Amino acid sequence: MTETTSATPEPVEVWITGIGLATSLGEGLDANWEALNAGRINVDEKGFAPYVIHPWAPVNLETQIPKKEQRQMEAWQRIGTYAAGLALDSAGLKGNKEILSRMDMIVAAGGGERDISVDTAILNAEAQGNCTPGFLNDRLMSDLRPTLFLAQLSNLLAGNIAISHGVCGTSRTFMGEEVSSVDAARIALARIAGGQSEIALVGGSHNGERKDLLVLYEFGDYNLKHKFAPVWARQEHPGFALGSAGAFLVIESKAHALARGAKPLARLTRVVADRAQRKQPGAVTATLETLWSAVGVHEGGGAIITGATGAEPVTSEERAFLERHRDFAVRSSGTRFGHTMETQFALGLALAALSIARGALFPPGDSSGVEVETKQAPTQIVVVGAGHYRGEGMALVEAVN
Structure with missing residues (x-):
């Protein structure tokens, strides 16, 4: 058999x-x-x-x-x-x-x-003692359009x-x-x-x-x-x-x-996510290291595009993680575009794919030493996202051979 x-x-x-x-x-x-x-x-x-x-x-x-x-x-x-x-x-x-x-x-x-004007009118009326019973319901029903x-x-x-x-x-x-x-x-x-x-x-x-x-x-x-x-x-x-x-x-x-005859800008290889217990100092750094192992980064360097927020203590903990990977050129989307909250990780993915497609990494955004100049055309870019309050994620974007 x-x-x-x-x-x-x-x-x-x-x-x-x-x-x-x-x-x-x-x-x-x-x-x-x-x-x-x-x-x-x-x-x-x-x-x-x-x-x-x-x-x-x-x-x-x-x-x-x-x-x-x-x-x-x-x-x-x-x-x-x-x-x-x-x-x-x-x-x-x-x-x-x-x-x-x-x-x-x-x-x-x-x-x-x-609706800022409606909120302001209601709060002002409350502060002035003009809120009769049913006032809030009346205002919401008359002031807010369906x-x-x-x-x-x-x-x-x-x-x-x-x-x-x-x-x-x-x-x-x-x-x-x-x-x-x-x-x-x-x-x-x-x-x-x-x-x-x-x-x-x-x-x-x-x-x-x-x-x-x-x-x-x-x-x-x-x-x-x-x-x-x-x-x-x-x-x-x-x-x-x-x-x-x-x-x-x-x-x-x-x-x-x-x-359909479409050409790739880049390959999206892997996306991973986690949530650190942030009451413990260093938890974000440790979680990012775990995600780094899970996302499948290749040895030999590349680039990191991070959505680092500038809020603390998460930014310092992320910076400690980045210090352990100095062979990867770092770029912060937050410096250039601001913090776009729900859009930040998608923005990082877009910048990574665009950089790979253009065969270059855009210049550093500051002179702190975290971001350094590089002339190497990136073939792998890790996108990092650590929320200002909770949640961490990472993705690997690669060139298509």
């Missing part, structure tokens, strides 16, 4: 074939790459003083979003829908109804924006992308600040690698120009105040400068890309 065994299927290779970037540095890959190499940083120290933010660069929204559809979106949804359109353009998929109809979408998103309430739902970003661009496969939305975009990428990669999907749109968006968010993070003393400084130069005055950005990627199986 002959015993037969089934062969283990070859792992599915997953390519990044499209990138959409709409950030404080500009719109599209060329504009962002040029700004990075020129060392430009778009910072506003006065508009939301004392807080420092990175404002979104102006764009012509109608090139990606029909005007009638913009009215039902808040700023963070416009940013994300716009960046998603750029990613589809980059991948050569805009208008391809057959592929878009089955393209999966995995989005990282936060909560919707507050469309505004709907626009606050996190999964409406995916809905608006579907409406504007026709991406109509399965849809998932992850919440949970920085780690939400780690999980968005991790699940998208796992689905394609496991044969459950062939192509996906992955990413997120963030509007950092929100007074309600600045108030929220001020309760935890997380905001960078008064004067901008690079992420690695904030030890004496820690904090993050919120940034406005949209970052989306098209990822697909190698077979699917080849079948």
Whole structure:
């Protein structure tokens, strides 16, 4: 009797074939790459003083979003829908109804924006003793439009992308600040690698120009105040400068890309995540080392693109991890783009794929010594994300041979 065994299927290779970037540095890959190499940083120290933010660069929204559809979106949804359109353009998929109809979408998103004028009126009335029984319910029912309430739902970003661009496969939305975009990428990669999907749109968006968010993070003393400084130069005055950005990627199986004649920008090899018990000093450093082993980094050096926040103590613990890997050139997205919360990891993936595709790493963002110049064309880039409060993630992005 002959015993037969089934062969283990070859792992599915997953390519990044499209990138959409709409950030404080500009719109599209060329504009962002040029700004990075020129060392430009778009910072506003006065508009939301004392807080420092990175404002979104102006764009012509109608090139990606029909005007009638913009009215039902808040700023963070416009940013994300716009960046998603750029990613589809980059991948050569805009208008391809057959592929878009089955393209999966995995989005990282936060909560919707507050209506500041309504909140202010209610708080002022409360402070002045003008709140009669039922006052709050009356104001909420009369002052908040149903469309505004709907626009606050996190999964409406995916809905608006579907409406504007026709991406109509399965849809998932992850919440949970920085780690939400780690999980968005991790699940998208796992689905394609496991044969459950062939192509996906992955990413997120963030509007950092929100007074309600600045108030929220001020309760935890997380905001960078008064004067901008690079992420690695904030030890004496820690904090993050919120940034406005949209970052989306098209990822697909190698077979699917080849079948439609698409060329890879880079390969997304692995995404891993964890959550350190941060009450213990050094826990983040130890967790990042564990993730480093799990992500499958090759010896011989490369680059690290980190979403380090500038908040403490997590930034110092991440810096201790980076010191152990000095053969990898470090770049911080937070210095150049600000901290884009749910978008930060997707932004790191986009920058890694763009750097590999352009055959170079953009220049250092400061003179602290953490980031050093390198002329070596990167063939592997590790994307690191450690949340300001919780959650850690890591990804390996590689050149396609």
